[in-house]
Amino acid sequence: MSSTKDIILNCARDQFLSDGYKGLSMRRIAAKADISATAIYRHFSNKEELFHCVLEKGFNTYTRYLTPALDASTAKERFRKTLAYTLAFVLEHPRYFELIFVRSDTKDQLVHHDELRTRSKMSFDFYTARIRECMDEGYLKQDDPSELSVLLLATFTGFFSLYTSGVLPRSQGEIEALFWRTTERILTGIAA
Template identity: 35%
Template sequence: MSIHRDQIIRCACDLYLSDGIEGFSMRKLAKCVGCTAPALYRHYESKDEVIQDVVTEAYRQFTQYLYRALEGRTPSERFTMAGKSYFDFAMEQPALYEIIYLPRAILGAHSADVAVAHEASAIGQFWTDRVREMMDAGFLKDGDPSEVSHTLWGHAHGLISIYHRGLLSVQSPAEFRVLMTESFFRLMKGLGTEAFDEVVESIRKVRNMEPFTA
């Protein structure tokens, strides 16, 4: 039987999120994949190596979504496309999104710490760059780009986490997209300049684009 890496990653991600690191085993993973444990050991030496691969894949797909925003021609296009790409990843890949935000100590993939730290730093810089160029273009009020990017990032992650846990009254992803966008507009009233009205119109257009699929 041929075992595909993406099948192992998908099963490992689901198994970890349901059972945690203590309940994760190669035997359970093999059952989910539909093979024997010895067959899995031909691909991975241990469960820690499997989880490391899951974390690496989660970040790889996350950055693939985000960096699509670099195709934008202007600061406002890149800014709005980055927000849309973040939302699309969270909605289309909820398990991988959850893995990314699990504390390393809980995840148990200590061998992935260096790689994760590098990817997390790159993503943080990506958001800071989007904010800095919006400030330079006069769309955002002057301030510390890193602090403002953390504010925006925290706002997005907070709402998405609440939605994923079923704590909002919205019934569909489409309704949640509207709720999140309107909430973002309210936040931007404090962070944006008068010129941000142009960005608001751009965001409304981007919302009608087809979701990006990795």
């Protein structure tokens, strides 16, 4: 069962995705969460703190998905698990994917929060480290790991944006198969 705070965070996330930061209303969030307008202030002092916590929950959730990839024994396995866990994150938390990767007004708000801006860069750094390891291990061609990370993240963000917008198949089996087929095409071009 979700806590009141989690319900509020989910309602705030959904309202932000539909109305943007300027459209966030503590009253409307409270109404959606089925609590009184004053009760929301027991958990969050203002709209900015609430939105900060929404972003933090999104980044924390994504980090929890990625970090188990580090348990794999080879660079290739860590890289492929990173891709698999990213896919799982998007399938299980499409709204958080949209919040932290797609919405431009999320980036506008990050300007005011150094610690969140650092967290937002984590996925790029995580991908870049896995790519660098794969180059060192000989799985991927030698190249600029940061530029390759940009290429892969841009490709995957585009792919997942097509999925969350409803353009791609919606069944889990179909989207997983399509993701791995397109990923293998990319990997063929960058494999050593």
